[in-house]
Amino acid sequence: EVQLLESGGGLEQPGGSLRLSCAASGFTFSSYAMSWVRQAAGKGLEWVSRISSSGGSTYYADSVKGRFTISRDNSKNTLYLQMNSLRAEDTAVYYCATSDYGRFQDWGQGTVVTVSS
Amino acid sequence: EIVLTQSPGTLSLSPGERATLSCRASQSVSSSYLAWYQQKPGQAPRLLIYGASSRATGIPDRFSGSGSGTDFTLTISRLEPEDFAVYYCQHYGSSPLYTFGQGTKLEIK
Numbered sequence: 001e002v003q004l005l006e007s008g009g010g011l012e013q014p015g016g017s018l019r020l021s022c023a024a025s026g027f028t029f030s031s032y033a034m035s036w037v038r039q040a041a042g043k044g045l046e047w048v049s050r051i052s053s054s055g056g057s058t059y060y061a062d063s064v065k066g067r068f069t070i071s072r073d074n075s076k077n078t079l080y081l082q083m084n085s086l087r088a089e090d091t092a093v094y095y096c097a098t099s100d101y102g103r104f105q106d107w108g109q110g111t112v113v114t115v116s117s
Numbered sequence: 118e119i120v121l122t123q124s125p126g127t128l129s130l131s132p133g134e135r136a137t138l139s140c141r142a143s144q145s146v147s148s149s150y151l152a153w154y155q156q157k158p159g160q161a162p163r164l165l166i167y168g169a170s171s172r173a174t175g176i177p178d179r180f181s182g183s184g185s186g187t188d189f190t191l192t193i194s195r196l197e198p199e200d201f202a203v204y205y206c207q208h209y210g211s212s213p214l215y216t217f218g219q220g221t222k223l224e225i226k
Contacts, residue, residue, distance in 0.1 A: 035215070037162075045154075045162065045205055047215035059214045095161055102150035102209030105173070107161035 002026040002106040004096050009111030016086050016115070022079040022096030022108055030054075030074035035099035036081050038092035039110075046092075049081065050099055064090075086115045119143055121206055123218035129226040136193040138221045140206030145186045150209035153182055153191045156220075157202045165204075166191060193223075201225050 008020040020036070036048040049070040050059045058070050069082040079096050091114050097104040120143040130136055140151070148169035154162040164173040166182035169189055179194040193200055206218040 037215075044220045045156075045207075045217040047213060047217070050214055061213050099215075101167070102215075103152040103164060103167045103207070104154070104162070104215075105164055107163070109161055 002098070004098075004106060004108035006094065006096055006108045006111035009094065009113045011114045011116065012086050013117050014087060014115055017082070017084045018086065018113060020081040020083065020094055020096075020111060020113070022081075024077045024079065024096075027098075027106075029072075029077040032098045033100050034070075034072060034079045035097050035104065036070065036079075037095045037097055037104065037107075038090075038113075039095070040089075040092045043092075048094070051079070053100075083113070086113075088115050091115050118212060119146060119208055119210055119216050121208060121216055121218035123204075123206060123221045125221060126219075127222045127224060129224050130196055131226045132196050132198055134196050136191075136196055136200070136223055138191040138193075138204055138223070140184075140189040140191070140218050142187045142189075142208065146208050146210065148185050148189075151182075151184070151189050152207045152209075154205045154207065155200075155202050156205065162205065196223075198225075 003025045005023045035050040051070045055072050067085045071080045093110040095110045097107045122141045124139045151169040153166040156162040170182045181192045203220045203222050205220050208216045
């Protein structure tokens, strides 16, 4: 059974940093591209970032480019999202998801990030 | 940039009825990269349909997808109580890499 477990969310001040993690199990993590998708309270889904299976290619939404960095450690079956220069508008539930073939097949349960002073 | 517009914003129906949800793209998109998701309150989204018309693993056959070009449809043939949720369409393209529609809320009438 595929399991994706996010962690690292919390309350951070504007301008601060957070590092999210997503621990994967139940599938060959190193064979799959992975993404982060976020959802502000009461709002729709927004794709944030994607990383290839090897980690060699990364992609970002314009809203986070230059501030967020996606990475992965295939030896630890873990996906990361380093979030710097946080803004109030980054407040959301952050989901990790497998993202091959143009779709998000499996999702974690999400971790809540709140940016507020 | 491709924009996906879903309609209606809210759809009020009764169990047993047929639901038709629309997703319109601002320009022609590849059907191969059009997907639909269901999201219930407090839960992560769940993949329902990919490639515009292929059901994901474990999805009941009352869910079906169709369409091409700019117009795509998700149909639920006979609504079950557990089908009342928010539905999103999504496209994979160039910039941004992934785009979601704003969602359609399917509520019990």
